[in-house]
Amino acid sequence: MPNRSHILGGALFALVATASSLAVAQGADVKIAVPVEPANIDGCNTTVNGINTIVKENIVETLTVLDPNDSKVLPRLATKWDDQGNGTWRISLREGVTFHDGKPFNADAVVKAITRMQSTGVTCLDRTKIANVKLTATAVDEKTVDIHADPAQVLMPVFLSFMGIVGPDTSTTELSRAPVGTGPFQFVSWDGDGVKLKRNDKYWGKKPEVENATYVFRGESALRAAMVKTGEADIAFAIAPQDADDPKMDKSFLNGETTRIRLIMQPPLDDIRIRQALNLGFDRQALVGTVLSDKVVPATQFILPKINGYNPDLKVWPFDVDKAAALVAEAKAAGVPVDKEIRLVGRTNFFPNEPEVLEAIQQMWQAIGLNVKVEMMESAEWLKLVNKPYPADRSAMMIQEMHDNNNGDAAFTMYFRYHSKGQQSEMNNSAVDSLIDKAMSETGEHRTKDFQEANRIIADEIIPAVPQYHMVSQMRVGPRVNYEPNGLSTVQFELSDIALSK
Missing domain, CATH: 3.40.190.10 (Periplasmic binding protein-like II)
Structure with missing residues (x-):
């Protein structure tokens, strides 16, 4: 290769x-x-790769930040947050802060920023982190804001770390290439x-x-x-x-990202035997220390082991090329169109050596009898494939994805990746929906167990993806x-x- x-x-x-x-x-x-050069550097896209490294906490600050070591919530533009009950949190704002254009940082500015992030006037991808939650911000006084969540959210302090507070004059109809913040x-x-x-x-x-x-x-x-x-x-x-x-x-570090290949479940990918074969036919260990760092870790699910809701009982798929080929042959005998071309779509400059990774996997899958074609795509076009509304005439394809969750809880992955209403979900499973909905309103052991069970069903019974790796980055300083x-x-x-x- x-x-x-x-x-x-x-x-x-x-x-x-x-x-x-x-x-x-x-x-x-x-x-x-x-x-990669981003399409915009808007302060309501602080969770988007390539935008965040320029904007987040440099130009535009959030209300809270997370400790990189343990995800503990720390103050930033908010100095205090108190649960008032019934879904409402009272947020105390930092004194002595102004925006770069001289406008005051106050409760009204925070209300405008949160309203803009939730509106349909601009495509703010940070709101996908908040999933199906509707937020209503109300100024109490100059330095106090009430934020009401429907449904109520125990993780509101973490939510605050996704809320980039842009200047009050920021356009409500266009994404910014010249953001104004307080950073x-x-x-x-x-x-x-x-x-x-x-x-x-x-x-x-x-x-x-x-x-x-x-x-x-x-x-x-x-x-x-x-x-x-x-x-x-x-x-x-x-x-x-x-x-x-x-x-x-050169400095190597675990970066919080996890990779997978999402399966668009049109024929032949709608047959679970093919989805099983894809996982069995992928030799994950072969890429470790070759085209990928020797420090990457094969993944079983789309969240890190440190995240609440991670299921430790799930095992990495074994590499079994004979069994994979037998499943493909069995599906073919049953009339599944296994000879149909399946697009394997990568995103340009997503992570180092991505084309080589996909080419290696393509060869593995061709060896078990599938017709896979690698296609690299620029970020803007790739985003159209992975976000709803999906094109009605989508054919079978597989999409390389990478997702970070350093936020301490599975909620920031499970809803928008696996719930039937999720922005980037391919699933429509009532049992999983019910477990996610239930977990989102729970705390403690009940929350953990419901997320873990949802992850078990997803991994064992549905198989909507091919899990790959918990990733490592190399930075040169x-x-x-x-x-x-x-x-x-x-x-x-x-x-x-x-x-x-x-």
């Missing part, structure tokens, strides 16, 4: 070396190389040179060491790595394992800066955490 990054690596390194005159500015300016950095420009931010010297909190930050978009892992090596960039995201060859610069990645670094990369080398 060709290694594209190695083939291009030498040429790309030479290209960057020749451009050493473009080296990053000295002093307190940093340059960050990331894989330690403010937006400057977005052009051919990337996205530029500058330090907000009126910030309410601790003054960051970084003064100016530029995000540049480079699709090849080898190029991003070479940029840091030659001093053209300070930090590079998503370095492929084969390019992470400098132990002094240059000598001019000090930055230690954590479990949230790929979804909440705070420039304030960067220190300049002395």
Whole structure:
């Protein structure tokens, strides 16, 4: 299987070396190389890969934040939150905060931001994290907001960490490419040179060491790595394992992401024998330490073991090519159209070596008698496939997905991935719906057990996906800066955490 990054690596390194005159500015300016240019950087899309690393807690802040180590809820723009009962939480807001445009941060601004996030005027993907919950925000006084959830939510403090508070003048009909927030950095420009931010010297909190930050978009892992090596960039995201060859610069970390291949259950994927065969015919261990890092962990479900509701009794599917081929042959004999072409759709620059991963899996599945074709797709087109409303004439396909849940609870995965009303669900199972609905209103052991049982039914009886891996990221950090990645670094990369080398 060709290694594209190695083939291009030498040429790309030479290209960057020749451009050493473009080296990053000295002093307190940093340059960050990331894989994909987002379509927008709106503050109501702080949970979206590629947007969050630029916007979240840098430009636009949330009401609470989560501790990257244990998901404990910590204050940000909210300083206190109290359950008033009947679904209403009273939120106390931080004093002495203003938006970058000089507008006051107050209860009215919070009400506007939450109303905008929930409206249909703009496509705010952060609301998918809140699933089927309707939020109503009401100003109590200048620095107090009541947020009512219908149905009531015991996890409201965590919900607050998804609520990017944008400036009150933000458009209610268009997504922003120039967000206004309260964060330690403010937006400057977005052009051919990337996205530029500058330090907000009126910030309410601790003054960051970084003064100016530029995000540049480079699709090849080898190029991003070479940029840091030659001093053209300070930090590079998503370095492929084969390019992470400098132990002094390269940092490996569990990133909270889990991958799977979603199955669109049209013929032949509507036959459970085929879905079983896909899982049995995938040699998960073969990709560990080869095209993927040797630190990735084969997954049994779409949440991490540390998340409440994870079912520890589920086992990784064994690799059994003979049994997989026999299931395909049995389905074919029963009239299932196993020869029909099945699209295996990947998203460009989703994670390092994704095309190689999909090509390897394609070969495994062809070996058991299925007709699989890999197709790579840009992010905007891929998003149309994975979000409702789905096209009425969808044919059988499989979609590479990656999902982060560092929020401590299965609720932030289960509803929108598996409930019949979920934004990204392929399922319509009354037993699973009932368990999810029940768990969402429970606490303690009952909540855990109902989520675990829902995960058991999904994994054993429905099989709507091919679980893959709990993922690891590689980040390259240059000598001019000090930055230690954590479990949230790929979804909440705070420039304030960067220190300049002395």
